[in-house]
Amino acid sequence: MSGYVLHxxxxxxxxxxxxxxxxxxxxxLIPGDVVQLMLEEQASGSNLDDLRATLGxxxxxxxxxxxxxxxxxxxxxxxxxxxxxPVLGExxxxxxxxxxxxxxxxxxxxxxxxxxxxxxxxxxDTVADYIARSAAxxxxxxxxxxxxxxxxxxxxxxxxxxxxxGFVDFRANPWGHLAQFVLPALILGVASAAALMxxxxxxxxxxxxxxxxxxxxxxxxRERAVVLRHGMANAIIPVxxxxxxxxxxxxGGTVIFETIxxxxxxxxxxxxxxxxRDYPVIQGANLLIVAVVVATNLLVDLLYAVIDPRIRS
Amino acid sequence: xxxxxxAVWRFCRRKPLGAAGGLIVVGLVALALFGDRIAPYDYDxxxxxxxxxxxxxxxxxxTDNLGRDVWTRVVFGARVSMTVGFxxxxxGTALATLIGVTSGYxxxxxxxxxxxxxxxxxxxxxxxIVLSLMAVLGPGRLNVILALGVAGAAGASRVIRSATVAxxxxxxxxxxxxxxxxxxxxxxxxxxxxxAAPIIILATIGLGSAILAESALxxxxxxxxxxxxxWGGMLSGSGRSYMxxxxxxxxxxxxxxxxxxxxFNMLGDALRDVLDPRLRGTTGxxxx
Numbered sequence: 257m258s259g260y261v262l263h264x265x266x267x268x269x270x271x272x273x274x275x276x277x278x279x280x281x282x283x284x285l286i287p288g289d290v291v292q293l294m295l296e297e298q299a300s301g302s303n304l305d306d307l308r309a310t311l312g313x314x315x316x317x318x319x320x321x322x323x324x325x326x327x328x329x330x331x332x333x334x335x336x337x338x339x340x341x342p343v344l345g346e347x348x349x350x351x352x353x354x355x356x357x358x359x360x361x362x363x364x365x366x367x368x369x370x371x372x373x374x375x376x377x378x379x380x381d382t383v384a385d386y387i388a389r390s391a392a393x394x395x396x397x398x399x400x401x402x403x404x405x406x407x408x409x410x411x412x413x414x415x416x417x418x419x420x421x422g423f424v425d426f427r428a429n430p431w432g433h434l435a436q437f438v439l440p441a442l443i444l445g446v447a448s449a450a451a452l453m454x455x456x457x458x459x460x461x462x463x464x465x466x467x468x469x470x471x472x473x474x475x476x477x478r479e480r481a482v483v484l485r486h487g488m489a490n491a492i493i494p495v496x497x498x499x500x501x502x503x504x505x506x507x508g509g510t511v512i513f514e515t516i517x518x519x520x521x522x523x524x525x526x527x528x529x530x531x532x533r534d535y536p537v538i539q540g541a542n543l544l545i546v547a548v549v550v551a552t553n554l555l556v557d558l559l560y561a562v563i564d565p566r567i568r569s
Numbered sequence: 570x571x572x573x574x575x576a577v578w579r580f581c582r583r584k585p586l587g588a589a590g591g592l593i594v595v596g597l598v599a600l601a602l603f604g605d606r607i608a609p610y611d612y613d614x615x616x617x618x619x620x621x622x623x624x625x626x627x628x629x630x631x632t633d634n635l636g637r638d639v640w641t642r643v644v645f646g647a648r649v650s651m652t653v654g655f656x657x658x659x660x661g662t663a664l665a666t667l668i669g670v671t672s673g674y675x676x677x678x679x680x681x682x683x684x685x686x687x688x689x690x691x692x693x694x695x696x697x698i699v700l701s702l703m704a705v706l707g708p709g710r711l712n713v714i715l716a717l718g719v720a721g722a723a724g725a726s727r728v729i730r731s732a733t734v735a736x737x738x739x740x741x742x743x744x745x746x747x748x749x750x751x752x753x754x755x756x757x758x759x760x761x762x763x764x765a766a767p768i769i770i771l772a773t774i775g776l777g778s779a780i781l782a783e784s785a786l787x788x789x790x791x792x793x794x795x796x797x798x799x800w801g802g803m804l805s806g807s808g809r810s811y812m813x814x815x816x817x818x819x820x821x822x823x824x825x826x827x828x829x830x831x832x833f834n835m836l837g838d839a840l841r842d843v844l845d846p847r848l849r850g851t852t853g854x855x856x857x
Contacts, residue, residue, distance in 0.1 A: 274689035285705050393838075397831035399781055401788050402823035405804055409812045409819055508696030512785060526697070527789065530704040538701055546692045553692075 334536035353521030364445025373456025395450030500556035587839020593832030660718030669729025777833035
């Protein structure tokens, strides 16, 4: 078990390093010069060469990268070009909001996808299965931001109801705080539930055809025991894989949903930074998100070992 | 010609939903190609005295806050969705094929290095990396294609790589090698034709994802700049505050996106079942 964990950790390191290089290289991809762009955006009159020397842009790219990485490891992500505040502090303040939104969305997603997926597989080719599958394909096709727009616009027209403006702090009003996340998390969760449900159904159908499932039936076990203990226990691994991948994609969703619902998380922060071309913030946010995604993948790998005794040995 | 017509007919009989998806796709391509003949007005034409009119016989999807015909803008929006969708998928598939086939074929150290880079690339959430690329590249249709194509290539290259690994283990590749064929010949004549099925499926399903992603980019204001209409853009920007009085402004573009993505998803699903059942469950994730 410890060997397995160690191997996973070692494999994660090169991807993190390469990802950090991609983040480092991002602002340097622009045709032309980042310095010209910064000066143009900031409209300050200082000398181009001076700024280049201060930023270390006149040195070889490898040196620049190592120095940059050294600062990042020490927790120095630079400061925002606009607010001049340290990027790390700003990100740390906003990350909990995005994590809350993401976690709630995952909960909704699993709570919808697993029961519906199991039902669709067990009652294959019945009306319930047909409805579940059609709904899943619909869920994959309808853009979440459109649903969010309709959810905000239509109730306002019909009943004069609209979500309260402004962010509610947890300490001020715990219930109000949670309530403001429910709607965006539900829409975000439904989107990922569609793919998760399809996977659950497909994997369970495959497992239910196995010999050991027939044995379980012939032993006279009840349906619940056959489907959950013998079926789902073996079908869950690919489902967990998809769930792990979705955690990464949910971060993409937070950009849209935090913007629509005005939640002051990382997504909204990144959106503003991209609008203003605030490169230190874009780099910092990308790094943090990648770190969270790699950590999630590690967690999923460890979860495999817990779920599946075959991996442990 | 007769044989391919028969194959299409068989596909329609076996997969009616997939055929419906194909019909939607054909319809959208027609809208994009003949948009200026189908649309009754020009895309940025302001019709005097017709601000925020509800759907009627004359404006059957209504008009927007600037007095422009919504149906006309939906028609021209199909152009953005189709050009960006096909462009991004063409670029992404070409990149993914190049990476996946060479990585699977040459194996060894090259494969290890390439796969670690793909790992790293996949650690970025799709929309996050696309948005970050757009911040660097700046708005515009070509840049959207570039960003979506590059961002989408990593995931697809994985599937193509594993298909390649399966193919090069087969006897005919070994035979070609024994006959003294060079790498290029083996890749072009033996490997590529045999990994074509997963590539076609990935591309079809990728089209749905690319259209969804383009609309999300335009919705956030990083896609094709106004006044040219894109479906995502029509749902955002200055129009948002008018949707309370003119909800049809919010309705039609969203329906158009959903229909387009639904069409490509259904077609891709059906193609996958027919061409390569092993790929079941690989339909794209949520990009929203």
